[in-house]
Amino acid sequence: MSPTHFPDARAGGWRTFLALWGSQSVSQIGSYVAWFALNVYVAQTLYPDPAQKAPLALALGAFAIAATLGAVLLAPVAGSVADRTPRRRVMLVCDVLSGLLTLGLFVLMTAMVVPFWLLFAFVVVTQALSIFHEAALESSYAMIVPEEQLTRANGMMQTTRQFGSLLAPTLATLLIGVPALLGHGPAAGGWLAHLNSGVPFALLVDGASFLIAAAFLARLPIPSPPPAEDHGGAAANLKADTRLGWTYLLRRPPLLHLLFLAAALNFATAAIPVYQTLLTTFTLEPDRTARGLSFAATLAIIQTVTSAGMFLGGLAISTWGGLKRRRVLGILLPSLLSGAGLVLMGLSGNVYLTAAAFALAVFVMPITNAHSAGIWQRQVPRELQGRVFAVRRMVARFTVPLGMAFVSGLSTTLPPGPVIAALGVLVIVISGLQLLNPTVQRVEDKAYLEALAAARGEGPSAARGKEADSTAGTG
Template identity: 50%
Template sequence: MKAAPTADAPANGWRTFLWLWGSQALSVLGGGLSGFALNIYLTQTRFPLDTQRAELAAALSLTALGWTFAALLGAPLAGALADRWDRRRMMLTCDLLGALVLAGGVALVTLTTPPVWALVAFTATLGLIGTFHGSAFDTSYAVLVPRAQLPRANGMMQTIWSLSGLLSPALAALLIGLPALARSGGGPAWLAGIGDGVPLAFALDGATFLLAALVISRLRIPTPPRRDLPGGETGPRPSLGQDMRFGWRFIFARPPLLHLLLTFAAVNLLTSGVGVLHPLLVRFALLPDAAARGLSQGAALATLWTAFSAGGLAGGLLVSTWGGLKRRRVLGVLVPMVLAGAAHAASGVLGALVPVCIAVACFGLMTPVMNAHSQAIWQSQVPPDMQGRVFSVRRLIAQFTAPVSTALAGLLAARTAPGSLLLWSGLILVLVAGVQLLNPVIRRVDSPLTPAPVLGAEVGD
């Protein structure tokens, strides 16, 4: 797969992107390993007793929310710095810090019984490092890849997350079981002496950070000069606070981008609760059918989530091969969104494991298609030297509804059948996306937008 060099990308930009993509794929897989291993550690080692159910639920929630809130709240600062600093060095620093934090995680679970607050601090630190790395990474490959190839590159990025969802649970389970296998089969003494394989998963994740750092250290990744400064690069520079506010001004001054962003915020509000609803759906609606097929509750849930990841992988491969729409890309966002909403609604009423898995896989298939087209729109409409500041605010607005969705799903599921919640949230999503298909503002999102502002009026405030 090779893209011809054009005026909007360096001659070796596609090759550089492939190296970046490969190293990022390994890092995402490592992150999936360590995240799954942490949940296993909390469930089987830290809070193994039935009487510790409340403590376990609190620990699982707090560690997840620690990562989420650190990533979201750190996004504006990370984006501002991505436009002020050398992006290659920023990624390199984050990779090295990530490896260091994971080394600390290995020591934490090996040498002591860590309190929950220490594990929350551990996940929050990783979330903060991740958002700084993501701000630099997401804005880097847009200057490497020719504009016509952006949907293909974005499709390749989407496959990373789906592939991690498919592989990381099985690999983590294998690593966690290695010490017990070594004890029973006469394996190495150092391995047999470890209580479980959770430190191995953390160490492997740290190794992927180091490998990514090695790859980045060998690449040349341009940082575009800022064009929003009075007098150019030699003129006065805005303060960090002004840069952090810039993304808000940019987005709210462009109604088509704002409408697209709020649509994704609605999508996250309506669908992010599946992490709560799917286990309940399996337990209260699908378990008799799963038992008839010889599957336990855990195996049925694993099958459901594997179907979603498999659909996402297929969708990412589809966009990577096809390359996506070159014109009217907003249709590549909204039409898959309608189909995803219909699949989401169907998953709540089909009532048997296989049909529900098919519906969930269809939802997964549509997700990378709409995400890749959306990313291509933003990369085309936001100048490369402003993408750090704008994309960080974009991430904050689009994703702040995800934890709200999870909390609402837990509250509503206590009073309403999970299938009904999936049905109605899916139907509302179909309605939202259908209305946006008729919205003349969002349909202009592919057209040239208002020129980006120069910061001259604010410099020195």
């Protein structure tokens, strides 16, 4: 269904999106700062003793697992809610609740040492709210932005994420150092005198950023498609909605092929932070020693160049706006380059060449992601995007922990370089096969997609027709 069929669709157009992007960018950067600060709090306040390495590793791992696993498990629920509830309301509730919870933790930290179990509960709840917020936000782009601007819009969001990851450590470090900067004791004044860390100030910034985003959101005209119909209660709706998302994709092979490509890319690139450490420790040791570089200096060079590469990639796609025709090439060609970067970083023994390979591999990621998101937002009917995108997120992100486990496991017995290079070859092969696949080349042909769906038993008006039918199945 075309977005023009919805009343008030794209109300405010590009100006509305810019206001949404700006306010949500403030919130995203605040969240990156808070996430960095929480990890510092766990390491320096809860488990500062060198003998506490094991509980520290378990605590940090628990945070990462909560974020990754939550995104997979909650995706169907979040997608269903995004299609059954006004999307602005979903985002607004998530922003307000996240802001209040973060400010509540700020107050607690100024009064006591917060135990790990409470921090973990905070991470679980706020990450869950983030997943619901993401589902509503991603499915709102096509309701606001003209189709020709969707790639640029997604690129701008990618740039915000990279900028936030670059800025967060510096900003968080400054905030954490506030008590030391002002001095301890009575001269510091009141409750500030007993603070050994400024982590609460990072939470204060994050909580305020959520409420700022909510204030802007409350005034933005963000239309939603007609809500999905209810059929037998929340449990039945969730089961039907999940089946509907899968059915929609299974009947449109070009989109399914793109999904599998994304899953393969995530599998190969999810462990890039792990690659940095492994290569610095083993593969690059002779070269960095010859250059007089310490382990820390070498790792810092690689991480800085990698972050800069990803940020520049986001900036490039935001400025360029992406391909206007045959946008699928904006996914496949950068994927080939990303695979080449993985091969080069795996085979290189030179510090600076390896850093350049990391930069190449990640530079193209925002370009790939922006073109991919733009295609999905154009091809999937607006009223189905929450549920279909939920399946997309579930499959694509499920391979992230698998990729990390795969690389970490093999690297215990094999040199990490060849393992990484092999994953790069895998990406090149899969991307090359999809580049030669005529089905994938027609992923932007809506008439072709609907013809495929019709041939598999689904009419062109499947958006709602299958929804009612799916509740009757045993599935």
